[in-house]
Amino acid sequence: MGAINLKMLLESQSLERAPFPVPVGWYFIDYSENLKPGELRNIFVFGQEWVLFRSESGKPGVTDPYCPHLGAHMGHGGKVCGEHLRCPFHHWEYDTEGNCKAIPYAKVMPPITKKGPILRALPTVEKYGMIWSWYHPACEEPSFELPYVPEIEDATGYTGSRRGSWSANTCIQEIAENGVDVAHLKFLHNAPIIPPVEATYNGPTMRINIGQGYIVGDSYGPGLNVMRFTQKDPVTGKAITATMLSYTVPVSHDKSQMNMSFRHVDFPAGTPELAFTKKQIDHMIGAAEGEESAGFESVDFIVWNNKRYRPNPLLCDGDGPIFPFRKWFKQFYVEKPKLDDASA
Structure with a gap:
């Protein structure tokens, strides 16, 4: 018997099925035909739950499910109101970019709502008859675009x-x-x-x-x-x-x-x-x-x-x-x- 290489022989004991985080990129969410205007539902991708919805004018959105106000899950009892996703708890409303657009009982909107989005929303587009979202763990904007594919776009x-x-x-x-x-x-x-x-x-x-x-x-x-x-x-x-x-x-x-x-x-x-x-x-x-x-x-x-x-x-x-x-x-x-x- 030759020399024993313990690293080679025993390495399998420490191997993982997938020792990586979810990678950055554009990903398929659903076929466009499966999401009607005004519809919302919960989906699980990228290691967590999200709310997928389509505004009344037809714009798709994918957001974190938990309202930044008091943490209500907007996929359970939430509603699409016009162009916004409305939380069931206090009716705070968010657009597809995660901006808070309405608080029905607030005389003054919290200042942070005027600076940018407060609800995580994934950049989302429709292409090839499909809904695609951009995933980045640090919420960075897309660094490349989806290509033109004649076989499915012509x-x-x-x-x-x-x-x-x-x-x-x-x-x-x-x-x-x-x-x-x-x-x-x-x-x-x-x-x-x-x-x-x-x-x-x-x-x-x-x-x-x-x-x-x-x-x-x-x-x-x-x-x-x-x-x-x-x-x-x-x-x-x-x-x-x-x-x-x-x-x-x-x-x-x-x-x-x-x-x-x-x-x-x-x-x-x-x-x-x-x-x-x-x-x-x-x-x-x-x-x-x-x-x-x-x-x-x-x-x-x-x-x-x-x-x-x-x-x-x-x-x-x-x-x-x-x-x-x-x-x-x-x-x-x-x-x-x-x-x-x-x-x-």
């Missing part, structure tokens, strides 16, 4: 209503790391080869190119990935691209909700191109008919739900660029501010 040319949502008992970084871990495609997904991969980084964005154009993925922070799969249709000989939008949400620091939309060129009904691109999408998710390789739904959750994060993994020459990916992802981790009397 009025014509593309179609596809297929969606999916899956829970994973791990952090969002572990899920995203799969993109550069190309070796697992052969051994977990039964792909015929380990494809080459290139990854490039530019601020909050990352582009991966797997298999020299077979999969090209663009990440915009932790919360949005646009993956384009291009294959040659054996019937027509044409190169056809299908698109997967992946928008995972951190429910907490160690639980993630994966959400996906699938889009493709609006080929005419009954054409071989349409049949092929639908098979492409089947392949992304599970196992397409007549294929031995498996999509993420079939195999990845077995790993994600039971693994622990190794901060010092033992890698070999066949592994993908895991360390550069982790270095890029690290920028999205920000410690929560330490509050004292001076900042109150």
Whole structure:
């Protein structure tokens, strides 16, 4: 028996499933169609509860649930009044930016209400037919914007209503790391080869190119990935691209909700191109008919739900660029501010 490396042999006893806070970024909250004007409900994301509401004119808001006045939960008995969220306890009203706009019995509004928001409200926009909120533990404004994605924003040319949502008992970084871990495609997904991969980084964005154009993925922070799969249709000989939008949400620091939309060129009904691109999408998710390789739904959750994060993994020459990916992802981790009397 060789020399004993206790650090390597015993490290697993101290490993955590997710030793990270919730990362900074834009995140999917819900589909626009699911929130009607005047509606409010409670949601749980980013490790806490929030109130999601839509004003009467249609503007969405996501706020901390506890009223700054006396701490009543505005998601239980609260109401949307015009453009404001109204607390059930004393009817204080807040706009979608967290500003106190009305206190029905106050002759003089507290001076702090004139300086800025007093209720935490997440910057929230609607894009791609979805509601998105910006999360930052220190309440900083967005440092980048969501991109233009023609497949889901253009009025014509593309179609596809297929969606999916899956829970994973791990952090969002572990899920995203799969993109550069190309070796697992052969051994977990039964792909015929380990494809080459290139990854490039530019601020909050990352582009991966797997298999020299077979999969090209663009990440915009932790919360949005646009993956384009291009294959040659054996019937027509044409190169056809299908698109997967992946928008995972951190429910907490160690639980993630994966959400996906699938889009493709609006080929005419009954054409071989349409049949092929639908098979492409089947392949992304599970196992397409007549294929031995498996999509993420079939195999990845077995790993994600039971693994622990190794901060010092033992890698070999066949592994993908895991360390550069982790270095890029690290920028999205920000410690929560330490509050004292001076900042109150």
